[in-house]
Amino acid sequence: MAKIAGIVIIYNPDEDVVQNIQTYSSHINKLYIADNSSIPALDYKYSAANFEYIHDSHNHGIAKRLNQVAKLAMLEGFDFLLTMDQDSAFTDSDIEKYISCINEISWANVAMVGVNIDSKNSASSTCTFKDSVELITSGSIVNLHLYRLIGGFDENLFIDEVDHDYCYSSIKLGYRIVKFDHIHMHHKLGKTSYHKSLLNLNKTPRVLHSPSRLYYMTRNHLYICNKHKGFFKDELALKRNELLNRIKNNLLYGKRKFLTIRLIMKGIIDYKKNAMGNYLTS
Numbered sequence: 001m002a003k004i005a006g007i008v009i010i011y012n013p014d015e016d017v018v019q020n021i022q023t024y025s026s027h028i029n030k031l032y033i034a035d036n037s038s039i040p041a042l043d044y045k046y047s048a049a050n051f052e053y054i055h056d057s058h059n060h061g062i063a064k065r066l067n068q069v070a071k072l073a074m075l076e077g078f079d080f081l082l083t084m085d086q087d088s089a090f091t092d093s094d095i096e097k098y099i100s101c102i103n104e105i106s107w108a109n110v111a112m113v114g115v116n117i118d119s120k121n122s123a124s125s126t127c128t129f130k131d132s133v134e135l136i137t138s139g140s141i142v143n144l145h146l147y148r149l150i151g152g153f154d155e156n157l158f159i160d161e162v163d164h165d166y167c168y169s170s171i172k173l174g175y176r177i178v179k180f181d182h183i184h185m186h187h188k189l190g191k192t193s194y195h196k197s198l199l200n201l202n203k204t205p206r207v208l209h210s211p212s213r214l215y216y217m218t219r220n221h222l223y224i225c226n227k228h229k230g231f232f233k234d235e236l237a238l239k240r241n242e243l244l245n246r247i248k249n250n251l252l253y254g255k256r257k258f259l260t261i262r263l264i265m266k267g268i269i270d271y272k273k274n275a276m277g278n279y280l281t282s
Contacts, residue, residue, distance in 0.1 A: 002103055004028045004141070005073040006082035009065050011036040013086040018042070020089040025051070027095045028082055032072065034065040061158035061278060062137065070152065074144050081147075085138035087188040098141075098183050101127035105178075107143050111150060111170035114140040115183040132179040133171065133235055137163040139185040146175060154227075156276035160216040161224050164235075168228045208250055211260040215279055217243055218267035223276065 006028045008021055025031045028050075035041050035055040042053075054068070066083060073081050080102065090098070098115060104127050105113075114135035140163065150170050153162050167177045209217070221243050225236050250260050270279065 002079045003077060004080045004082060004099070004102065005069070005076070005078040006031045006084060007034055007066065007069040007073075008032075008084040008086060009034045009036060009062060010041050010086040011059065013041050017086045020087065021084075023089040023091070024082070024084065024095050027099050029078065030073075030076070032069045034060075034069060036060060036065065059278070061155075061162075063153040063155045063157050063159075063162045066137070066153045066162070067155065070142065070144060070147055074147070079144055081142045081144055083137045083140050083142060085187065088138040089186045090139075091184075091186075094183050094185065097127075098180065101129075101180055101183070102141060105129070107145070109174070109176050110143055110178055111146050111175035112140050112142050112167065112177050114177075114179045115185045116179070116181050117185055117187040126182075127180065128182055129178045129180045132167075132177045133232065134164045134167050135177055135179060136187075138187055142166075146170070149173065150175065156223065157220050158216060158276070158278050160213070161220040164239075165224050165227070168224070168232055172228070172231060207246075208254050209246060211250075211256050211263040212279070214247060214250060214260060215263040215267040217246065218264050219271045219276070219279075222268065222271040 006024065008031065010017055010033065021031070021033070030050045030052065033042070033051065033053045035053065036059040037055070038057055038059070040055050052072075054065075060068075066081075070081055094115070102113070112135055113129065114132070117136065117139065150166065150173060154165050154169075157165060170177055221239055225240075228236070247260075247264060251257055254260060266279070270276070
C-alpha cells in the first residue's frame with residue numbers, strides 16, 4: 001500500500017474548515033496543516049500522531065508551502081501528497097474510491113492525478129481516468145517520486161497558476177497528468193454575487209475578485225505565457241479570455257475600481273520587472 005501524506009493550506013478560514021478536513025484526514029497516513037494566517041486560525045492544534053500543524057505568522061502563499069511540505073513528506077518516506085484547499089471536502093464514498101484507485105493505477109509515468117469538481121461523479125465503480133492538461137491544486141495527488149525531477153512548484157507565482165504551471169512542466173518533461181472523472185470533490189470556486197446585467201438589466205451571477213487577487217492573476221498569467229511559450233496554446237488563450245472577463249466583471253460590478261486598475265497595472269509592470277513572489281513585499 002502506498003504511503004500518502006496530505007497538506008491543507010489555510011488562511012483566515014471560516015468555521016467549516018475543521019469539518020472539511022475531517023472528510024479526508026482519516027483516509028491518509030498524515031496531514032500537514034500549513035497555516036498562512038498572521039495569528040493561528042484554529043483555536044486548537046491537532047495533537048494526534050497523524051497531524052502536524054505548521055504556523056510561523058507569515059503568509060508564504062501556495063507554492064512555498066507545497067514545496068515545504070513535499071520535502072518534509074519525502075524525508076518521512078511518503079510516496080504521494082494529497083493537496084487540499086481549506087474550502088474543499090469529499091464524501092466518504094468518494095474519498096474511499098479515490099484512495100483505492102491510487103493504489104491500483106500504475107504511477108511510473110504519472111506526475112499528478114486529480115478529481116472531478118465540475119459535476120457529480122458518474123456511476124462507474126472502476127478506476128477510470130483520462131489524460132488531462134490541467135488540474136487544480138485542491139484534490140490532486142502529487143507523485144513525490146517524480147517531484148524533484150519536475151522541479152517542484154514555482155515559488156515565483158506565490159498564488160494563482162501554481163497548479164497549472166506544475167502540470168505544464170510535468171507534461172513538457174514527458175509525464176502524464178490524469179483525472180478520475182468518476183470521483184467528485186466539493187469545492188468552492190469563489191464568492192458569487194448577483195448584479196444587474198448591462199444588456200438586459202436581469203440579475204446574473206458574477207464571481208468578483210479582490211484587487212490584490214487580480215494583481216496575481218494578471219502578473220502570473222503573463223509569467224506562465226512566457227515560461228511555456230510555444231506550448232499549450234489553446235489552454236493559454238482560454239486563460240487570457242477568462243482573465244479579461246474577470247477584469248471586465250470587476251470593473252463593471254466591483255466597488256474598488258480605481259484600486260483594481262492600479263493593481264492590474266502593477267501586475268503588468270512587476271512581470272516586466274521580474275518582481276515576482278508576494279507583491280506586498282516587492
